[in-house]
Amino acid sequence: MRLSVHAITHRDCPVxxxxxxxxxxxxxxxxxxxxxxxxxxxxxxxxxxxNRLEFYLVSDDxxxxxxxxxxxxxxxxxxxxxxxxxxxxxxxxxxxRHLMMVAAGLDSQVIGEHQILAQVKAAYAEAVSGHTSxxxxxxxxHLAFRAGKEVRTNTKIGRGAVSIAQAACDLAARSIDLAKxxxxxxxxxxxxxxxxxxxxxxxxxxxxxxNRDPERAQALCSQLGLGKAVGLDQLAxxxxxxxxxxxxxxxxxxxxxxxxxxxxxxxxxRPILMIDLAVPRDIDPVLGQxxxxxxxxxxxxDLDVMAxxxxxxxxxxxxxxxxxxxVQQFQQWLDGLAAVPLISALTEKGLGTARLHASRYxxxxxxxxxxxxxxxxxxxxxxxxxxxxxxxxQIGPDASAEKVAAAELLRQIFDLHG
Numbered sequence: 001m002r003l004s005v006h007a008i009t010h011r012d013c014p015v016x017x018x019x020x021x022x023x024x025x026x027x028x029x030x031x032x033x034x035x036x037x038x039x040x041x042x043x044x045x046x047x048x049x050x051n052r053l054e055f056y057l058v059s060d061d062x063x064x065x066x067x068x069x070x071x072x073x074x075x076x077x078x079x080x081x082x083x084x085x086x087x088x089x090x091x092x093x094x095x096x097r098h099l100m101m102v103a104a105g106l107d108s109q110v111i112g113e114h115q116i117l118a119q120v121k122a123a124y125a126e127a128v129s130g131h132t133s134x135x136x137x138x139x140x141x142h143l144a145f146r147a148g149k150e151v152r153t154n155t156k157i158g159r160g161a162v163s164i165a166q167a168a169c170d171l172a173a174r175s176i177d178l179a180k181x182x183x184x185x186x187x188x189x190x191x192x193x194x195x196x197x198x199x200x201x202x203x204x205x206x207x208x209x210x211n212r213d214p215e216r217a218q219a220l221c222s223q224l225g226l227g228k229a230v231g232l233d234q235l236a237x238x239x240x241x242x243x244x245x246x247x248x249x250x251x252x253x254x255x256x257x258x259x260x261x262x263x264x265x266x267x268x269x270r271p272i273l274m275i276d277l278a279v280p281r282d283i284d285p286v287l288g289q290x291x292x293x294x295x296x297x298x299x300x301x302d303l304d305v306m307a308x309x310x311x312x313x314x315x316x317x318x319x320x321x322x323x324x325x326x327v328q329q330f331q332q333w334l335d336g337l338a339a340v341p342l343i344s345a346l347t348e349k350g351l352g353t354a355r356l357h358a359s360r361y362x363x364x365x366x367x368x369x370x371x372x373x374x375x376x377x378x379x380x381x382x383x384x385x386x387x388x389x390x391x392x393x394q395i396g397p398d399a400s401a402e403k404v405a406a407a408e409l410l411r412q413i414f415d416l417h418g
Contacts (some may be wrong), residue, residue, distance in 0.1 A: 001042065002061050003136060005095040006069055006087050007054040010109050013086040015299045019280035020079050021053050024252060025126075027076055032130040034072055041068075043137045045127035047102070049119050050164075050279035050298060051109050056099065058136045065089070096140055096330050100323045103148035105158060106316065109298075110167065112158040115190070117148045139333055147326040154322065157315040165191050165248070167301040168275045169198030172244050175273050175294075179203040184238050185227075186247035186255060188216040191277055195246045196224055208238050212249075239264045245274040247282035255282040268292045342392045342407060345416045346385055354381035388414070 008018065023031070028046050035044035035057070043058035057065050066089055074080025090098055101107045103120045124141045127133035133141070152158040172178065183204045185196050188211040196209060207227035211217035217229035230238070232255065239245070239261050249255055256274070265272065265287060276283040276297045288295035354377035362370045388410055395407045410416070 001058060001136075002063075002091055003056075003058050003095050003140070004065055004089060004091045005054055005056050005098055006065060006089045007052060007098075008083070008086045008088070009054075009107070010051040010299065012088065015279055015281065015297050017082060017086060018051070018053070020082060021073065021077060022252070022280050023048060023053070023076070028126065029130060031072055031076070032127065032132045036130065036132050038068065041065075043127075043134050044132040045123055045137055045141070047120060047123040049116065050277070052102075054102075056095070056137060056140075058134075093327055093331055096143075097323065097327045099140060100144045100147040100326055101320075103144040104151040104319055104323055105148070106151070106319055106323065109301075110163055111316070112152075113163050114152070114158060115163065117145070117152075120144065120148070135337075140330060143326045143330050147323050150326075151319045151322050155315045155318045157319050163191075163194055164277055164298060164301065165194035166198050168195060168246050168277055168296075169202055171275060171296065171301060172199065172246065172273060173202045176243055178244075179205075181243040182206040182208075182241055183244040183246070184208045184210060184235075184242040186210050186232075186235070186245065186282060187249040187278075188213070188220050189248065189250060191248035192246075193220055193223070195248060195277070196220060196227065199244075199246075200224055200226060204244075208242065210235055210238070212251075236260055236264050239272075240268070243270065243272060245272065245283070246277065247275070248277040249282050251278065251282060252280060254280075254284050256284060256287070258284045258286050261287055262290070265290045265293050336393060339392045339395050342395065342410065342416075343389055346388055346392060346410065346414060349414050349416060350381040350385045351378055354378050 008021065028048065031046060032044055035041045040060045040063040041057055045056040047054040047056065055069055059065055066084070066087065070080040070084050073083045098107070103117055105112045105114070105116050108116050124133060127137065178199065181204060183199055183206065185192050185207065188209060196207065199207065205226060208230060209217040209220055209227050210230050210232055212232050214229050214231045221227040221229045235256065247255060269292065271292045271294065274283050274287070274293060274295045276295065279298060281297060283295060285295060287293050355374060358374045358377040362373060365373055391406055392410065395403050
């Protein structure tokens with residue numbers, strides 16, 4: 001049995017590739033069903049954000065997980081070869097450590113960001129719903145939740161941490177006088193809300209929020225106490241006049257297309273900054289060829305991201321120490337699992353023998369005393385087994401030769417081979 005994670009992330013895979021591998025909920029559930037149906041895969045979970053697609057698997061030792069995932073993604077997205085080119089695979093405790101670092105925000109583009117822990121929990125819930133998270137992943141993910149919470153509680157790594165949305169707002173503030181600018185936010189989800197709040201705090205007062213559902217845009221405007229809500233069908237109208245566009249929707253395709261925006265933007269004289277935080281991208285990159293248009297995507301926010309990383313460097317060691325402690329807990333738990341068959345056999349042998357001999361003398365006692373006799377025999381057996389069971393608990397997959405020999409001696413003493 002092997003624990004592994006197979007991942008593409010922002011670290012080594014550009015946004016134009018990641019967007020080709022963005023799965024919708026139906027596709028993720030389909031993949032989990034395929035994992036559930038394969039006899040070689042015991043457990044599976046899919047973690048997907050704008051910056052990563054990761055498969056956590058518990059499978060047979062000789063199983064080709066990478067080949068399986070390549071074939072599945074080829075069927076779903078015709079992207080098997082792209083996946084194979086960029087995927088990074090990690091096994092064993094390194095895979096466990098990777099998940100805990102992700103949950104703690106230590107592997108994020110923005111170190112210490114808060115959204116990732118909720119995203120990890122959502123991925124786990126999806127696996128539980130699909131019946132693909134069982135003994136190993138249940139334990140691993142719950143330890144990762146605890147590690148993520150402790151890192152945020154006991155270190156300063158998440159205090160004042162910028163998010164991708166805040167990094168976009170900082171880029172806008174460096175590029176444009178927001179107090180005099182007109183802004184357009186496309187989307188009404190959590191990222192869009194963070195963007196709108198960030199722009200308002202930085203002095204932008206002339207704001208339009210566009211969304212496929214105008215009522216959601218209006219709800220966000222009401223929450224902010226400013227802005228005008230419109231539907232996506234009015235995008236072209238506002239692209240004529242705004243100075244800034246920040247887009248973050250959950251669309252599976254382009255929202256600001258060349259056909260929609262090209263003619264409008266080509267007639268503009270004033271420059272316009274367009275920041276695309278979505279994966280897949282919302283804004284057609286071809287529009288960046290227009291003279292007055294400057295487009296930045298999620299991978300191009302490096303200046304603010306590096307400033308964030310440098311500001312939190314002194315907290316990283318403390319956070320990593322917390323992660324390592326939870327990895328050690330997971331290893332100890334795994335080691336205990338390796339001893340379970342021997343402990344079960346010892347317990348079954350001891351209690352079985354106690355009950356057998358108690359039954360031989362049961363006829364000499366009334367019913368009430370017979371029950372006490374059995375209880376006494378079982379209690380005595382457990383007392384006698386305490387030493388052997390404690391020894392068995394120390395026998396993990398990496399046990400020393402002496403402990404392996406001790407385990408074999410226990411099997412011989414208690415006649416556990418038959």
